[in-house]
Amino acid sequence: MKATSNSRVSGSRGRPTVLDVARIAEVGASTVSRYLRGSKSVSAAVSERIAFAVRQLGYQPNELARGLRGGSTNTIGIVFPQVTNLFFSNCVQIAEEEARKSGYTVMLLTHQENPEIQASHLATLQRYRVDGIILTAAEGTDIESFRLQAGNIPIVALDRPLWKECPSVLLKNRDAGKIATQHMLSHGHKDIVCVTTSQEMYTFKERLIGYTQIMRQAGLQPRVLTAVDYQQLIPEVTRFLKSADRPAALLSLSNMATFSAVSAAKGLGIYFGKTWSFIGFDDFDFAPLLESPLTTVRQPAKEIALAALQLLFQQMAGPNSKVQAHIRFAAELMLRSSCGCLFP
Amino acid sequence: MKATSNSRVSGSRGRPTVLDVARIAEVGASTVSRYLRGSKSVSAAVSERIAFAVRQLGYQPNELARGLRGGSTNTIGIVFPQVTNLFFSNCVQIAEEEARKSGYTVMLLTHQENPEIQASHLATLQRYRVDGIILTAAEGTDIESFRLQAGNIPIVALDRPLWKECPSVLLKNRDAGKIATQHMLSHGHKDIVCVTTSQEMYTFKERLIGYTQIMRQAGLQPRVLTAVDYQQLIPEVTRFLKSADRPAALLSLSNMATFSAVSAAKGLGIYFGKTWSFIGFDDFDFAPLLESPLTTVRQPAKEIALAALQLLFQQMAGPNSKVQAHIRFAAELMLRSSCGCLFP
């Protein structure tokens, strides 16, 4: 099984290689390589022969070999908690599209807030020699050991910070908490209570701080409704709703808490926008279509993802530059009626 | 710059290689390789030394080299229209988790229903030598040329079929259309109209066929409301809602059409469940929380994704077996009140 001459057979594993192309085009392998890379030092005649051979063979360069040889894989890793969450799926969507436009391919991994899975994902991405990583760190990550494990691979933190020097793109979470609280205040509310699935997670904690600050400033008592998960949160909110001695304003800190709060209210037949008020976190398609159209705090997911990707590319380009960029995006209040707006 | 002896320096590109590990462990490279692969023909003493060296160096095997040498990359590609769509994001989520459990890593690509992007994605996945692909083909794909371009790489179609022999996991779309229509019939409706963003896309077309069949069987006149996109569909539905000479039943064929229909109804202050009825397609968290809790046709996204992955693994295992598996999942009616249920 040697030299099948100029027949259309190919590399040992069925797929044609540069050598096959070279043979058919009657040139050397390196010339094919040059042509493929778009080097202009390839004569027109030769270019044409190579193009023909490539087409005839349906040749696809082996990126593994390329990556092995060249050192870069044109691959980035995206590590998110999960992707069944509008915020993250929007981020993935935009990041994938943009990465592709720049010639990069995305490896997507989700850690479900499990630091061990996350660690294994980091290792995986290193083994595949991705050129960079966009990461939303799992709650409970040991940042220092993670940093150590990450070594020199460019990383951009999205949604949650990592170590100090690590470039990050975050929401102005405190401000988000503030504007929502202030808005409730502007509606004349005194009893404003926060609803959240956790007081520990970075983003929630930050939003909570914003809320608390404004409450304190106004001489009001902050109050938080929590539970271990959004399912447990429903009865919690229900209990509050039933026991409150007067109507109050509810402020959600996450899309899950929004679900729980709306769920509880629905169960009790409570309508948001007149006596009771509500502001949800994270906007979504159906928010305007709920019985009482939901006022929400909107995160600019696409801008965030885009910024993260650009930061990553910068980081990948300047290996020594140690770009220290921390980008913060403002949240936007989507005014609808659940907060009490549009009811003159 | 030669032979830095037994110092802790490493491969040419900063990262340690098997050779570095071998040197420290004072064994040959192949022994390290064997150890890493879990071969039992490695003595305990040597194993220990290697383990130590690996840990000391933070060695991560280069999957590029592995793939180049061994022929398989432990990588699969997932190509979806987009991931900002609960159905697909659920699929991605479960597929990624399961793939990981089997030691595979996912490359995620989205084509936005653009066959050209899709073609380029296919090429990309081939260049990265993924072991298999899960694909939801773009509307308008030239199946035959796609098949040709795909060559021998294992592919499983999800949500939409490809060529006849290509394993696929689909929803029983016609049945889905049928059960929804029949349910409307059981509520005594005569005027049942379909709402969809397209009559061309495979899934919608199929669901429409189911609907039409049942309508014909019942001696009723099928009727469809369409528009180029879900935004355009809103005024379309609104017009219908206003001009109808009597209340009717609306049947959505997709989550986007559901949004449009609910939007139109909301705009008109029309409530679903008493005189007007509605069944949405694709279930979602907030469906029970709308003013009139939405009855929906639910697709078992996780089961579908799981089945697709399993089929793919089968396909990857048996290169010659030409497994011809076509799995169909039944849709499930999530009875709530928008269809008229729960109103005795």
Next chain:
DNA sequence: TTGTAAGCGTTATCAG
């Protein structure tokens, strides 16, 4: 059980 050597497909280097 262990080590040596060849080769996976590319590209960079270096002569021609």
Next chain:
DNA sequence: CTGATAACGCTTACAA
């Protein structure tokens, strides 16, 4: 402008 050659890091015969 072009072609041979040597790596890139790993695994798999084949020897020892």
